[in-house]
Amino acid sequence: MVTPLPHEKGFHISWDQIHRDSRALAWRLDKRGPGAGGAWHAIVAITRGGMAPAMIVARELDIRQVATISIKSYDHQTQGEPKVLNRPDPELMGDGEGVLVIDDLVDSGKTLEVVRTLYPKAHFATVYAKPKGEPMVDTFITGVSQDTWIFFPWDMALQYVEPYRGTD
Numbered sequence: 758m759v760t761p762l763p764h765e766k767g768f769h770i771s772w773d774q775i776h777r778d779s780r781a782l783a784w785r786l787d788k789r790g791p792g793a794g795g796a797w798h799a800i801v802a803i804t805r806g807g808m809a810p811a812m813i814v815a816r817e818l819d820i821r822q823v824a825t826i827s828i829k830s831y832d833h834q835t836q837g838e839p840k841v842l843n844r845p846d847p848e849l850m851g852d853g854e855g856v857l858v859i860d861d862l863v864d865s866g867k868t869l870e871v872v873r874t875l876y877p878k879a880h881f882a883t884v885y886a887k888p889k890g891e892p893m894v895d896t897f898i899t900g901v902s903q904d905t906w907i908f909f910p911w912d913m914a915l916q917y918v919e920p921y922r923g924t925d
């Protein structure tokens with residue numbers, strides 16, 4: 758059974774759109790790291806939603822060190838307490854200096870808050886951001902209102918829709 762939407766508005770994002778927006782994020786982050794020539798030394802994707810944008814950013818910026826941190830906070834559209842299920846090698850991470858932490862979106866900011874506590878010097882980037890979570894993110898591409906639910910392409914499928922005028 759499908760849970761009814763608690764949000765009035767839906768923002769439906771295609772694969773093409775997330776690809777373009779993730780590329781825009783990569784371009785914005787290029788040469789902004791603390792290393793020589795503005796380099797970043799690693800990318801950490803917040804699973805699962807951050808994995809697609811992180812892959813695209815890693816490809817654009819030619820970063821081969823890509824790790825993941827697993828956080829779960831939502832069951833469908835119901836938020837619970839964020840749980841860290843696994844985390845990257847502490848030697849790679851240190852205090853986060855020079856590491857780009859990437860997620861698909863920030864909503865309440867709770868997920869990023871947990872990761873920030875672990876790696877205070879990392880740079881936090883998301884593709885989309887809702888106003889409540891904006892203070893938790895250093896770089897994002899598109900702002901979306903708080904009452905909008907973002908639907909990602911990996912959660913959707915093409916399907917038939919009735920003609921606007923119906924058949925009566």
Ligand SMILES: O=P(O)(O)OC[C@H]1O[C@H](OP(=O)(O)OP(=O)(O)O)[C@H](O)[C@@H]1O
Nearest residue numbers: 804805806830831863864865866867868
């Ligand atoms: O700012 P917040 O209110 O914490 O919400 C944002 C987080 O929620 C979603 O992940 P979710 O926990 O649903 O897991 P998933 O990425 O595996 O889908 C989304 O991918 C972000 O990681």
Ligand code: HPA
Nearest residue numbers: 831864905906907908909
């Ligand atoms: O708007 C959203 N869309 C998808 N996943 C989410 N997790 C928190 N907010 C959202």
Ligand SMILES: [Mg+2]
Nearest residue numbers: 804805806807
């Ligand atoms: Mg997530």
